[in-house]
Amino acid sequence: MKDIKYALQSGNTDKAISLCQQALESLINDEQQIEILYMLAVAQRVKGAISEASKTVDKLIPLAPENARAHQERAYLYLQVEDKINATKAFVKASKLNPALLSSWQQLIHLFTEVGQTAGQNNAIKQVQYLSSLPNEIRGARDLMYEGKLALADTVCRRFLQSHKHHAEAMLLLAEIGIQLKLYHEAEFLLESCVEIHPTFTTARAEFVNLLSKLGKFSQAKQQAEILLGKHADSHPFLAAKASAMVGIGEIEDAIKIYQYILNARNDLPGIQLLLGHAYKANGDIKQAIAAYQQAYKIRPSFGDAYWSLANTKTYQFSEQELELMQDQLSKIELDHDDKVHIQFALAKTYEDNKQFEKAFSFYQYGNSAKNQRIHYSQGKLSEQISAQKSVFNLNFFSTHENLGNPDPAPIFIVGLPRAGSTLLEQILASHSMVDGTMELHNILGLAARLSSNKSGYPKVVNDIDHDYFARFGKQFIEETQTYRQGAPFFIDKMPNNFMHIGLIKAILPNAKIIDARREPIACCFSGYKQLFAEGQEFSYNLDNLAHYYQSYQSLMDHWDSVLPGFVLRVQHEDVIEDLETQVRRLLDFCQLPFETSCLQFYKTKRAIKTPSSEQVRQPINANAREQWKNFESFLTPLTKVFDPS
Template sequence: MDEVARSGSLKAALAQGERLLGCDPTAALEQAREILRIAPYQRDALWLAAAALRSSGNAVEAARVEQTAIDTSGQDPDLVRAGSAIGAGRLREAEHILRPLVHTRPRDAVAIRMLAEIAMQLGIYVEAEAGLRRALTIAPGFADARAALATALMHQNRPDEALEEFDTLLAADPGDARTTIAKAQMLGQLGEYAAAIECYDRLLQLRIDSPRAWLGYGNILKTVGRREGAIAAYRRALTLAPAMGEAWWSLANLKTWRFDARDIAAMQAAASDPSAQPGDLIHLHFALGEAYEVAREFEASFGHYSEANRLRRLSIDHDAEALTRQVSSGIALHTRTFFDDRKDWGDASAEPIFIIGMPRAGSTLIEQILSSHSAVEGTAELPDIPLLLQKMMVEQQGGSPLAYPEITARLGADAARAFGKDYLSGTRLHRKAGKPFFIDKLPNNWLHISFIHLILPNARIIDARRDPLDCCFSNFKQHFARGQAFSYSLDDMGRYYRDYVRLMDHVDQALPGRVHRMIHEELIADPEREIRRMLAALDLPFEEACLHFHENARPVRTASSEQVRRPINRDGVERWRAYEPWLGPLKLALGDLV
């Protein structure tokens, strides 16, 4: 107590310890220990002690003290409030709590990690990486920060570095289920499915019976077409955790699964439990919506779909009006004259084939058809275009800050070509088959079509279009792993569809013939005719294999994975009609499109 008392206050004692750290780590450590004798779990003193131990060369003891500081953070009221705000999607509120804390407590690796999480959720991965590296400089053994760093690196298309971070974690704890699952998920995103399955096999051989491991294992098996194995894995997860909403939804998301009465009763019981977590409830209600739809109990089904969407919307920050303004700005800026003035900009490669449009509009079916062609490789919903846009906005191209689409007016010919080359370089890691052309199937790239044209003027673009009511209701029934914030409200969804059609109509005028439109209902009605038309638009010869796409054994990651392994059928046509009594807000938002 003497040292603390002489300093006059805890704050002064900590400040004195910080000053000593630079010149006399031993004295700084003693100062921290004096504080900890009075307040054994004073977190700032723990961080000070850990820093002093590292400066003195005692890394083992430093790591122990750092872990104590990390564990203690769960009791800090400010960090608890910030964590709750992040979990609820109130990112600005969390940032307002955390930034002053990090300023006054620069060694608090947990607060820094939480700030980085906000950047991650906003998609600002460069900033997230910087924060996570800072946290790891303070606490090299901070496993959660290292796992997050791996994710941030992956989002920046740096998979080799990301895998190194996971391997560092697994070297310290080979049986760490969370890290193994995260590594396997990353390998799956890279298309390294055999390696991902090996990760799960190794973990399960260690008898680490983790529900999340079984869930992830099931997801990978589903992707590669091992349906029965996936079902068994999901069932094992539910044996271990009967209320695990995500496992129930994963079964429902097979789209060809049928729940029995016991399943429905188990889900109802889990959803009625007052202690159920919000994430489980969302998945349970989506799964129950699917179960009652199959049973043709449409009112009950819609009730569960509505509750699932209501709960999900609470944690989503979607501004429909802002999207409408963004589309209007793009229409005003990206005129035919705008594009004529920038003719032949960008990289000349014709390798990419973009499939854009609304989610649940048949884009996976189109990808499956095209990837059955000997010259075309299917990849995934690639993040590269949004990442390049983020890079462009960070660089700002000089002058005052602008957002997309206005920022494209500052793009020069050299920069457009460089961005095109960056895209081709970044997507190369997803290309495994060495074919001349590859597919980028991120539907939301419709919003960035002008940027795509500027940087890749010879890339092919297909607009996957589906009946607005079928398409929007199919989105309403779907719980997406990430993104698609517009899809959890019938009104938001109708506005989103209208903005999408409005922009694509403008593109048809400003860049006539640039986009080939594939109407889902026409493809179902006459597959050969529409497939021949599409291949001709892509300058590809017709191949019979494209008609037999369902025999293609390629991995498929999207919710339609089981559906595209069957011949074309009309199962999804006019499914909305059974729910028509409750779709008034959607029809109103769609307006004259219905």
């Protein structure tokens, strides 16, 4: 690699080409092959071998469709043959994938100027001015981040901050890197500090709003969005950010008005139409949601999330024209990765509904594989986390930490795996006059993340902290979640991933109730495999990972039963379907609530629901989905060999 780069820098293109060709003949990994093909294309173009360079780029882009420099190289080749239209498209693609590519923006200034595209020209000028204003180290680190070299970008950024403490752009960039690495607590601290030190730094505050919403801190997100709107009152992005936060805290009608206000000013914004559709869906207005989703893809036919959102209503049936449109989008080489994944999941759902199961599974497989390639989920890491929970939260821990937490009995946690029936249980309980339904709250996960920043790490740190902290943490949970409640004495937190933190919950909220929503493993795992989640649940995009995750979850729940007998109520989804009243009475007895008929008529309860099952729980109970997996049984060997070896 070093020899090739040196030859290129020295202008010895023949030697660079020869070295590249030799390297490609040897056994190299995909990452090396991509880099060598890129350098070969550059060397060939610089030499003037345009046809050969074009063939090299044609090999490169299918291998690395999201590689910004590959598209930039294609753009330069188009310029060589005076194809300025395609050159512009390729430079736009490159700059979208990597907004730190200064040379692409510089070329776009000239290309947009020639054709009189003032808006594009002004945007390119703005980007060039911004990138040129950055210190070289930060511009380089931003480039590395967009190229996916997060560890190196993090190192460069931290080194710069050592000698330029509190540099605004460096703090922002380090937070962005942290978000990509899922170090959300650190990123939140950085952004909060950044906007305190640099209160007029709009970009950092906007990023802070987005992160707060991602973390489920919608009240804080709304407050920060209002600060932005104080100086940019009619900014559509900031208005949309505020509306999104309002949906999160249940102010859906007002959020819908904001989205409509934006669309009245500009009706060509597919992203706003999508958000409007989500708001309508959460509010139970499925017809309006469908209309908004349809309008979104009509504005941008490649908008995969619009098609998936239609499919994800679980009731929508695509027309033949829509199916042809989706297939046509998939055939386009320039289709973005996320759009492709969304369309593949939408088509899979459609073909399953049409009982074309083999075709449906192929699209589920394509979509999951593409999603999984970008996640790098680790079974080993999960196993370590499970073992750590068992090791720390043992019988001795609970005997020495009994009743230290906040005694408030209000919280009811519903835990388990996604697609295990937790939304149904939530809807049943939320139909009771003494229970508020909320949503999947992030507070327990956030506390675990904060504890993880201690040098001992979480969960080990719980053995070291002062006993007074447990009551303090419990009180903080009650206070922070108050905004999601409507005044009932009890409320629900249905974050499924909280099953990992039942020990922590018991320590800080000893009188909380925990309900384990359990579903037959193959049905549960395959339902998760079919679902394209908006955030998290990285294990769900691979059948082997799903099987391992379910087994790990079972193992940890068995541990909680052994060290906290009676603290968790297990509710089997299949039992709820077969005998609703018996299971409802079990639930209410466990939560120490009097029986109310409204819990049997849960589908009549009007409330905002943001999960994929929102429309299903607005209908009377049925067993339609119970054995859907059997239509795909021949494809589910990674699940059947573990859970149904017969």
